[in-house]
Amino acid sequence: MFAIDVQNLTKNFRDVVAVDNLTLQVKEGEIYGLVGPDGAGKTTTLRLLSGVLKPDKGEGTVTGFRLFHDREEIKENISYMPQRFALYTELTVEENIRFYADVFEVPPKVWRERAERWLKMSNLFDFKNRLVQNLSGGMKQKVALICALIHTPKMLLLDEPTNGVDPVSRRDFWGILYGLLKEKVTILVSTAYLDEAERCDRIGLLYHGRMLLEGDPAAVKNRFPGQVAEIICGERERVKSLLQDLEGVQDVIVSGDRIHVHLDDFKRRESVVRERLKGADIQAECFAPVSPSLEDVFMSLVQREQKKGEAG
Ligand SMILES: Nc1ncnc2c1ncn2[C@@H]1O[C@H](COP(=O)(O)OP(=O)(O)OP(=O)(O)O)[C@@H](O)[C@H]1O
Ligand SMILES: [Mg+2]
Structure with missing residues (x-):
């Protein structure tokens, strides 16, 4: 009922x-x-x-x-x-x-x-x-x-x-x-x-x-399309701008002291992301796949809708 x-x-x-x-x-x-x-x-x-x-x-x-x-x-x-x-x-x-x-x-x-x-x-x-x-x-x-x-x-x-x-x-x-x-x-x-x-x-x-x-x-959370990799490092906004245009990167979300990178395939993109960070002299404490949070799911959907809105 x-x-x-x-x-x-x-x-x-x-x-x-x-x-x-x-x-x-x-x-x-x-x-x-x-x-x-x-x-x-x-x-x-x-x-x-x-x-x-x-x-x-x-x-x-x-x-x-x-x-x-x-x-x-x-x-x-x-x-x-x-x-x-x-x-x-x-x-x-x-x-x-x-x-x-x-x-x-x-x-x-x-x-x-x-x-x-x-x-x-x-x-x-x-x-x-x-x-x-x-x-x-x-x-x-x-x-x-x-x-x-x-x-x-x-x-x-x-x-x-x-x-x-x-x-x-x-x-x-x-x-x-x-x-x-x-x-x-x-x-x-x-x-x-x-x-x-x-x-x-x-x-x-x-x-x-x-x-x-x-x-x-x-x-x-299970419906998240792709994978989330977490980066812990001090220069969050810089990391975001470095990574957001890479191939296979759907979104980069700064959440508290962490960065969540939404990827189509972690294994496939891992080395390119690492090289990009290394090339910019960024020391990341960690870069590893994590389970998507609700924030990941919602942000990715909302950003997709925003892009659709801007396109149409
Ligand atoms: N009485 C009203 N007259 C004109 N527009 C309104 C009125 N009430 C809501 N809106 C518009 O309708 C949309 C939805 O508003 P609503 O208040 O339901 O959102 P909300 O999700 O509760 O937002 P918030 O998190 O800010 O409280 C907004 O664009 C708002 O400007
Ligand atoms: Mg309201």
């Missing part, structure tokens, strides 16, 4: 196609990650699914109800946490939670128990009487999540909930999400962090409103 089952969703804003013929199925109880660069259409997709926006085209169901037509019923089943979730900054953490609990008519005994559990899990319990305006960005995001969850919806739509949140708070945040999966809540989360995408049951890469690739993280 699908919690989300929509076909050919399309949404235009004047001359921008924000969502382009998107078909999406999310199973009940799974966590699905929507990944894509800025402007890919993630927010628009979530707004369409939640019934905030009317699609120009397309149809389907969300929690069993018809997209947009039955938006009142859908609203009762979902909780949508927008990119900028509105908390009341002049109220305390606990007052905000109580406000959202009241809106959804959650009995005090129930919301108090949940709030206490989640505040403890996210290391916020000691801050429950603090005004929201005096919280850090990461703390605000966690409070927003607790408010969005307080009526335990059937489905959560989260739009980049951990954007700008520090790694410790992000871990707390994901702890709460995993706890919800045990309660059979379906989660659709958009994220720009690929380490978070790795934690999802399935992921989809959105680009210019279209789904470029979809699957579980392991399967997505």
Whole structure:
């Protein structure tokens, strides 16, 4: 049974196609990650699914109800946490939670128990009487999540909930999400962090409103066309410009302190790459094949699409 089952969703804003013929199925109880660069259409997709926006085209169901037509019923089943979730900054953490609990008519005994559990899990319990305006960005995001969850919806739509949140708070945040999966809540989360995408049951890469690739993280990585060789060395940008035009090199991606060279065939190209580095007096600590990461797969697809766009 699908919690989300929509076909050919399309949404235009004047001359921008924000969502382009998107078909999406999310199973009940799974966590699905929507990944894509800025402007890919993630927010628009979530707004369409939640019934905030009317699609120009397309149809389907969300929690069993018809997209947009039955938006009142859908609203009762979902909780949508927008990119900028509105908390009341002049109220305390606990007052905000109580406000959202009241809106959804959650009995005090129930919301108090949940709030206490989640505040403890996210290391916020000691801050429950603090005004929201005096919280850090990461703390605000966690409070927003607790408010969005307080009526335990059937489905959560989260739009980049951990954007700008520090790694410790992000871990707390994901702890709460995993706890919800045990309660059979379906989660659709958009994220720009690929380490978070790795934690999802399935992921989809959105680009210019279209789904470029979809699957579980392991399967997505297996679909990488070619091989990835990793170089560790100090002069990353120089290495990139030296290698990117070599025959057999599809892309050169700088990722943290590493360089990933996307090759058609490592064995065949290895010596040419080594010579090129040696000729430029570059000392590489290592140059060896590695398994493709999600970033490799996504960057190669996005760059291919960009090249197509420039050509056409
Ligand atoms: N209300 C609007 N009016 C006009 N254009 C819009 C509107 N909302 C979105 N767009 C355009 O639609 C496209 C998709 O935007 P969207 O906000 O869905 O992307 P996103 O993937 O959420 O990006 P980000 O990662 O920056 O949040 C962009 O080109 C954006 O400029
Ligand atoms: Mg967005």
